[in-house]
Amino acid sequence: MADTITIQVARYRPEEEQEATYQEYDVPCPREWVVLDGLNYIKDQLDGSLSYRWSCRMGICGSCGMTVNGEPVLTCATFLTDYGSGPVRVEPMHNFPVIRDLVVEIGDFMEKLARVKPWIIRKEEKPLSDGEYRQTPEEMERYEQYSMCINCMLCYAACPVYGLDPDFIGPAAIAIAQRYNLDGRDEGAQERRAILSGHDGIWGCTFVGECTAVCPKNVDPAGAIQRYKLTAATDALKSLLMPWGER
Amino acid sequence: MNNGAGYTKYHPRWLRPKTSIYWWLKRRSYLTFILRELSCIFVAWFVIFFLLLLRAVGRGDPAYQRFLELSGAPLVLAVNVVSLLFVIFHAITWFNLAPKAMALRIRGRRVPPFWIAAPNFVAWAFVSAVVVWLMLGG
Numbered sequence: 001m002a003d004t005i006t007i008q009v010a011r012y013r014p015e016e017e018q019e020a021t022y023q024e025y026d027v028p029c030p031r032e033w034v035v036l037d038g039l040n041y042i043k044d045q046l047d048g049s050l051s052y053r054w055s056c057r058m059g060i061c062g063s064c065g066m067t068v069n070g071e072p073v074l075t076c077a078t079f080l081t082d083y084g085s086g087p088v089r090v091e092p093m094h095n096f097p098v099i100r101d102l103v104v105e106i107g108d109f110m111e112k113l114a115r116v117k118p119w120i121i122r123k124e125e126k127p128l129s130d131g132e133y134r135q136t137p138e139e140m141e142r143y144e145q146y147s148m149c150i151n152c153m154l155c156y157a158a159c160p161v162y163g164l165d166p167d168f169i170g171p172a173a174i175a176i177a178q179r180y181n182l183d184g185r186d187e188g189a190q191e192r193r194a195i196l197s198g199h200d201g202i203w204g205c206t207f208v209g210e211c212t213a214v215c216p217k218n219v220d221p222a223g224a225i226q227r228y229k230l231t232a233a234t235d236a237l238k239s240l241l242m243p244w245g246e247r
Numbered sequence: 248m249n250n251g252a253g254y255t256k257y258h259p260r261w262l263r264p265k266t267s268i269y270w271w272l273k274r275r276s277y278l279t280f281i282l283r284e285l286s287c288i289f290v291a292w293f294v295i296f297f298l299l300l301l302r303a304v305g306r307g308d309p310a311y312q313r314f315l316e317l318s319g320a321p322l323v324l325a326v327n328v329v330s331l332l333f334v335i336f337h338a339i340t341w342f343n344l345a346p347k348a349m350a351l352r353i354r355g356r357r358v359p360p361f362w363i364a365a366p367n368f369v370a371w372a373f374v375s376a377v378v379v380w381l382m383l384g385g
Contacts, residue, residue, distance in 0.1 A: 014259035072274070097261035105261055138355050160277050163266065207344050208280045226348035 005029040005080050006087035009050065012098050020098070023047075023196050024087070024171035027080075035075040036064050036240065039102075052102035059216055062152030066102055067091040069094060072214045073159035074163035095166075109153055112169050115195050116177035121188025122153075133185040146179035146224055148217040155211035155221050161204050168204040171221030178224040181231075197232040283340065286333035293330045342367040 004026045012020045025037040025046050036054055043050050055061040057076045064075045069089050080088060096104035126133070155171035162168050177196055181189045196202055205225045212222040271281040303314035317323060345367050346360030 012262045014262070020262060020264065094264070097263050099259070099261060142350075160271070160280055163270075204371040206280060206283055207340065207347075208276050210274070210276050213276070220347075223347040226344050228352055 010091040062150035143182035158210040175221040175224040287329040
């Protein structure tokens with residue numbers, strides 16, 4: 001195995017450049033090093049001007065998503081040795097504007113995430129004295145998979161629908177909305193419906209499936225979207241046949 | 248909620264990388280996505296062709312014979328073969344989507360995707376076989 005590997009990093013310095021350029025760095029390549037370790041080595045030892053996001057190094061914070069050799073991945077979970085003798089090309093996540101080097105602008109996602117109301121909505125809160133809202137393991141299992149989302153946005157980077165139509169609310173926001181819709185304690189499905197089945201919602205998805213393929217937490221956003229399509233279609237049919245059923 | 252993040256009102260110029268017009272050739276799933284989008288033209292043609300057939304049948308035998316002649320023309324035949332392939336492609340996507348959309352549970356356990364997709368494919372094959380049987384004269 002080679003002692004070093006070449007990392008080609010996309011650089012964009014808005015005060016100097018109009019377009020991205022690539023800069024090559026040779027970094028050590030021990031077996032346990034992930035791409036993020038390589039970037040940290042560059043930052044610490046070779047070029048302190050490199051900008052990128054990272055935090056936990058263990059696939060929890062969702063900060064270090066980048067495009068490595070064309071694939072959207074968490075750089076903390078992608079080993080350098082998986083790329084043989086290299087080179088490894090590291091670029092910012094696709095489908096987002098780039099602020100600097102590998103740092104992308106995520107305001108659009110943050111705004112969309114808030115739009116689906118990702119919190120438990122109750123029509124009426126129980127008094128504290130009544131105790132907690134209890135759930136069985138089966139009830140939790142219904143939404144648990146979707147609760148694993150770490151907001152890393154790799155699904156947005158992989159989604160061609162989002163790339164073509166940035167108004168599309170996107171895979172993670174829909175999966176997270178489903179996380180609350182399927183939670184027995186939540187009563188906000190009706191409030192989320194206008195967003196989810198509206199113009200920018202689920203119907204934009206044509207089941208490409210790349211969101212699920214790249215998801216590092218096996219959330220399966222594509223599955224969440226297809227499930228919600230069935231729910232929305234059933235609800236629409238119900239309200240058409242039984243308009244009096246709508247509150 | 249701000250429309251976009253307000254704190255980035257004054258910011259350095261963002262880079263918006265240009266997407267290659269061949270982006271859809273980079274991944275098989277992207278190619279199938281674009282083919283599915285394109286297929287709507289052929290699916291629409293299939294519907295129009297079927298409506299033309301109904302009209303010809305309604306107008307009597309000579310009109311029906313003229314329609315059959317037109318259907319046998321090499322160009323129409325070629326378009327119909329391509330349309331059929333696209334419709335089959337759509338059907339396969341649809342049936343593969345079924346287990347994603349339906350989270351069936353039996354005794355608290357989720358039914359494996361295969362057992363939701365398989366009956367769809369079997370029903371499709373059965374209906375197709377019946378149609379072929381009827382076409383061949385019953």
